[in-house]
Amino acid sequence: METQDLKKVGLKATLPRLRILQLLEHSQQRHMTAEDIYKALLETRDDVGLATVYRVLTQFETAGLVVRHHFENGLSVFELNEGRHHDHLLCIKCGQVVEFLDNVIEKQQCTIAQEYGFDITDHCLYIYGICSNCQIKKS
């Protein structure tokens, strides 16, 4: 249960934390801003203060439960960390997000880091474009 997930990383299993974690696990959208999460929880009976949403998301990030991104608009976007690193393809028209993992790219990044003497800790690749659906609709 989510209670265990929280305890495992040293966080008390409070209602707000459980709600947020459950939302991240079950929401339609996988990538959400703090505001998105706040609004989604407002719909429920046990809504959570916005400050708490921010606080909890940062804690979750530190604990490795979520990953934070900055897509092109610059705001923080969070997604559940399910231990499977991946990169993102984003449609600039409709906002669709596609996740992918590509071995050629993953390997090449290590090669590049090595080449410049860097000890690589992390990376993110965002590919922006227009999805097939949005290509059809004439602008």
Place this chain on the structure above:
Amino acid sequence: METQDLKKVGLKATLPRLRILQLLEHSQQRHMTAEDIYKALLETRDDVGLATVYRVLTQFETAGLVVRHHFENGLSVFELNEGRHHDHLLCIKCGQVVEFLDNVIEKQQCTIAQEYGFDITDHCLYIYGICSNCQIKKS
């Protein structure tokens, strides 16, 4: 001259715009926030209001004179667009930024976009790590 660069893209050659463009061209740091630019210009006689810095940078971005990034802290970072696309390696200790261009990665991105039916418009790859200098210093 910078005056021409501005006129070429349909912008009046005003003093603030010239100062900002010149700074981006000649500053030590290649990647700067609006605040960085604002502070750097405060040192000079012809300083520029912060709101103007933001406004001008956005105009420059639209005009293709600069490129905007969001490194991991999420704030907007700008660099002169010299028409040579590249990606970034960033040291999380000292903030050093290394620019690189890798053909394997560039090609593979097109392949991936194609695979998912996306018409690719742009991309950015940020590799985070610890630079060789920072590896030496014991933490």
Place this chain on the structure above:
DNA sequence: TAATCAATTAATAATTTTTTTCATTATATC
């Protein structure tokens, strides 16, 4: 060169996003 006039600026206010503070409340342990 001076007059004109739209475009631009500085200053300020306003917004937006995120963080902090602190009195109150909930959780884990006994």
Place this chain on the structure above:
DNA sequence: GATATAATGAAAAAAATTATTAATTGATTA
């Protein structure tokens, strides 16, 4: 269940960015 402590919500504050507006500037024209 009582207790100690950690977490929350509400409000304020901070940080980042954008909008408003009166005054100034730059480009054009006389």
